[in-house]
Each structure stands twice: as structure tokens, then as C-alpha cells.
Amino acid sequence: MPVFSIRRRSFLGLAASVITIVIITYLSAMPRLPNRPMEPHRGRTAPKPTQHTEETKKCQAGYYPSKNDCEPCPKDHFSLPGWISCTPYLKCDEIRSNIRRVRHLASGGVKHVYLAEWNSYSVALNEAHASKSDFAHDVAMLQMLTPHPRVNQPLGACGDLLVTQYHPLSSAEKINEVLGRDKYRKLDTVKTRFRLALDYVGVLDYLHGHSSLVMCDTNDLGKTLSQYLITEDLRLIVNDLDALPSAKDKGIKCGHRQIFGDFVAPEELWPYSNKPFEDEEMPGYNEKTDIWKIPRVVEFLLGGSEESLKVLENLKGIHSKCKEKDPKERPTAKEVLESYKSTWINF
Template sequence: MLLSSDHNNFADPPNFLYWFWFFGYLCACVILAVFKLYLLPSSYKSRNFTHNSTASTHAPNFKCIWSVVDNRTKCKPVCGHGYFGLYGMEACHPWLDCDELKSINGSEKIPLSTPGSVKQVRISKWEGYDVVVKKLRDYHIGRRAHTEYKHGLQILKDFSNHSEVLQLVGFCDSVMVTEFHALADANNLEKHLMVYKDFDNVSTRFQLCLDFLYIMTLLHSGQGGKVYAHCDGNAVSILLWQFLLTDDFRLVISDVDALVDLEILNGVTQKKVCPVESRNYSVPFNAPEQHWPYKEEPFNISRMPPYDEKIDIWKIPDVCKSFLHYMPLKIKILPHLRDINNRCKSKDPQTRPKASEVLAVYRDVHRHLIGNGSTILSLHHT
């Protein structure tokens, strides 16, 4: 009986212990939920979302982000072709025309890491909202400059409903107006992460790799019967001038003037040569097919063999490595990307994967290492 009594005493602890365990477990769950929602600001799912303003099916959708610049959540309407929506606006507005552009006032030089040799770039105001005004420089108002300007403007129009592309606000003659992003081009990443240290983690950095691939996949999607490939860039830093960082450390492509358009005929991309007459692309950052093949002769663009969008695939591993930056992160992540990166670096462009294939592999690695509650890398700060 004594043994039985002692056994029951150990098996049936006082009721207050049950309540202690229960409340302890409940508090742990609450703390974990708060940590994931608010203390991991680089988590895209918890900081960047779309919602409908009312129950009405005619009300606009709003995209909301956590802005590190404003230190708050801010939203803007999601607009269709021919319209724009800036953060703080309640409804979409048609692209500004020549008359409306006259109402834009104020102008200060935008903080860029490149001076912009073709266009003047200024921050201005439209009805209290920050916008960017880009104007062809006087000494570049010629046929070629106008052709590139019109080409870039048309691309912004064609992809205006895609969040991966800089949002067009208006245009008139040799002036275009776009959305403003305070963090400027992607070459500023390291400088900004030194300020916003909570975002300097693998989630933020690897998400930028994914964003770059989302953009590549979009440009290579064949929208409008064309594929677009990058022509302006002999190094990672030059390429990153063409991308902007959003307030929540996402990536958008901004400078699209130098994208070459490749027509699709019978399902096959028609090859071209990047139309930069004086530039020799024979540097390691560029794909082998962009290199001048006749070493004993001076460069002549008219004799250059054409190529297709696979020149972009070659650059993917180098761009992603620049985003990861910190060596411990590379050691943990790059082995998982080795096979797909080696395929990207194939000397034969036909054996390189499509951008969508690379994106699929990178997303799988992201889910394995960071997503779905994985803690392998999600708490690793650089």
C-alpha cells in the first residue's frame, strides 16, 4: 500500500502544476508568433501583402509593405495598364500627361551611385508625393538617345502591371516620371544594411537573389512576342545600377533603356547583338558568346556573331553571390546551388537552363534553408 500510495503521489501532481505548464506553453506560442511577425522584418510574407479595401468587388487592391525608411506599414493601390498608384494614395490615377506634368514642382538631385550620362534624374513632388523626373540631357537629344528613351519608355508601359518593374507615373516628349525609391540603386545595399541592421540577414539577402530571378523570368517570358536581355553591364556593379531597392529591401528593375528585344518566331528566340557599337564585351562577367571571337582583329560589331537571352543566365551566379556577400552565408548556401550554378556557367548557351528553371531550384533551396519555419539559416545575421 505504501508503494502504491507513493506511486500515486508522483503520478498525480498538484493542479497548480498543470496550470503552470499550460500557461507556460501558451506564453511560448505567443512569443514565437510575435517574434516571427515583428522581429524578423525581412520576412516578405509578414511585411508585404495585398488586401482589398472594402468588401466591394470594385474597390482597388492595396499592396502594403513595412518601410524601413518610414518605420511603418504603408500601402498603395495596385493598378492596371495606364494607371499608377503611389504609397499613401487611395485610388489609381491615369498616367500623367504633358499638362499634368507642369504641376510637378521642386527638384533635388537624386542620390545615385552613377551620375547618369544620358538622363538628368531628379526627385520632385506631385501633389505632395515624391516622384522621380528623368529628362534627356540637352547634349544627348539626338536620334540614338531618343530611340533608347522611347524604347525604355515602351518597356515600362508594357510591364506596367508587374511589381518587379519600376512603376511609370507619366511622360511627355523627352521627360518621364516614375515612382521614387529612397534606398536608390542596388549598389547601396551594404551601406543601407549597416544602418538597418535587423535586415542584414540571410532572408533579406537570399530574397534579393530570388527577386533578380523573378525579374529575369519576367523579361524572358515572351510577353508581347518578345524576349528581353541585358546589354548594359560589364560588371556586377554596372548591372546593379539598373535595379532599385524598395523600402522593404526588395528589387525592381529601373533602367530598361539598354534591354535588347529579341523576337520569338515559331517558338524560337531570334538572336541579336547588343547594339552598343564601341563596346567589347570580352570580360569574364559576360557570357562567352558575347566575347569578340577574332582575337587578331580589332572589334567590329558588324562581324559579331549574334546571341540570345541566355547571356543573362550566365550572370546569375555572380549577381547572387554579390547579394550574399558575407562568406559564412556563401559557405552554407552555395553548395546547395552548385549544380544549377554550374549549368548557368555552361560555355554552350544551349545547355544553360531557362530563367524559370533556375528560379525553381533557388526557390526550393530557399524553402529548405529558410522557409516553412526552417531555422537552419533564418536567424543567421551577418
């Protein structure tokens, strides 16, 4: 082999090594990009949670860790517990191709609910079977009011389908059953139960602060409790928002049929005993109907232990105000919440 050929190859190899070293040095000197929520993209798989260190804050669903705290996901994005970033709502193609139904969970007047699986995550798949307008309202309200710690998180929607976060402990009317299980029996304390009461009133405060939204699907205790879910850390979140009108500009009516019973507020009842019910003549009302129902719901949540009865005794004052027949005389949800907090501190 000629000498000049060997020398030429040696020179080229040396040059390549020098260029490689320069490129590596340049890339190492570049500043690192800060952690940010994931940018919108389509056709992706679920981002897997990474191992959290002491420096990385673990955030709840709908939030992602920043330098000092947890930040809410951007609009039309979501995250699940343990994630360090947010991802866009699931679109139609992803919902129809990547969601696998597992089993039926429950059915109501508007939708069926199924346990489903998405990329190894358990999710709730809601499917409308009646009143498509109510279902669309439910989707719109969940998207508008989240992320918020006391509102269930939507993961995406497509026509008659809505995907939400799955909470295996079910709805609030099962709280006594849940706290009776071996896993949670030691947590069946007045502290746990009062925190549930604070969550419930906190939800009302949040809804009333958004254009005076009224929880209409609440004609009895069981129906009211079914609108809320129990999370695995034993907190309450609101889940069903298909009957959530705004009383900001004018009075509302919860449906077009006559309402009966002593659970509902007096103004929800037909006021004219001398003639039959006529929807057109039924007067409207506002969010103070929710306030009337607080004592009954909280009595159920607190249970019948000796300590709970002591707490209820201390709540008699604010609860009697909630039961004023004149809605204008009842406190706001915020005032009830502040009274609860003060009562708990004193207790």
C-alpha cells in the first residue's frame, strides 16, 4: 500500500476525532430546558410517571410539579396522580381505539358508567343513553371547572362518550360501608368524617362562586350523595354535573315536574295548595336551596359516634341558619365553610 494513502487515512481519523470532541463539548455547554407541561400532540401513549426524588413534589391529578409547588394543567390537558407532566385531552380516535371496557359500574338517568382501561390505567367511561343535552352539559361543566381538587377530572370526550378519572371507592352514600372495611376501619374517626363535611361544603362554595351554579339533582339524601365520589385518600369530589344551572341572572327551576318531600328547600315546593301544579306558574329560586340541604348531608357524613354528636351539637347554630324558611336569611356556602373551620378549631 502506498505511504501517502496510509498518511491520508491517519489524518482523516485524527480530524474526525477532533470534530467529535468539539461537538460533545458544545452540547455539554448548552443550557438545560426547564420542566414544562407536555405540548399538545396526537396519537400518543400515556406518559409514565417517573421516580420522584425528594426535590420533586408529587402532585394530585390535574396538576404537575414546578419548582416550588404544584401547578394546574393547562386548559384542555390532564394528568393522573404521580405524573410529572400534563397531556392533552383524549380525542375521538384515541377514545374509540384505545379504551377497553372492563365491566359495568352504574347507570343513572343520563348515562351508563363503565370501568375501562387506557394504556394500563384504570379509567371511567361514561356513555350517554338519554338526554344528550344533559350529558353535553355535564362534559362542559367538568371541563370548565377543572382542574380543581374537589372536582373529578375529565380525560377526554367524544360525542356520547366521556372519559374521567376512576375512583374505586364509589359514591358518598357508601361512606359507612367504606369506613367499615378492614383497610379503613382505623381511619373511621371524627377527623376523617369532618374533613368530608368540609369537602362537601367546599364544593358548594366553589360552584356558587361560578355564576351561582346550583346542584339540581338533589331531591333526596341518597340522590345528593350519589353526585359525589370518595377518593382513595378519603376525600370527597363532585362528579355528576349534568343538572347544574346558573342562577346568576334569574331564578332557576330544577326540572319541570312537581317536587315533594322535606329534604328539599321550601321554595322548591309548589306554593299554591288550592290548584294543581303548573310548571309555567312555578316560581324560580337560587343557590340557597343547596344551603338548606347542608345539615342533613353533614349529619350523614359525620355518622353517629359520640365525638361526631358533639361536633353536631357545636354546629347547631349555623345549621339552624341554613334552615331559615326565607332563602335570603340563610348564610352563603362560604359563610358556612368559615363557620365549620372555626367550630373545628374550637372543638
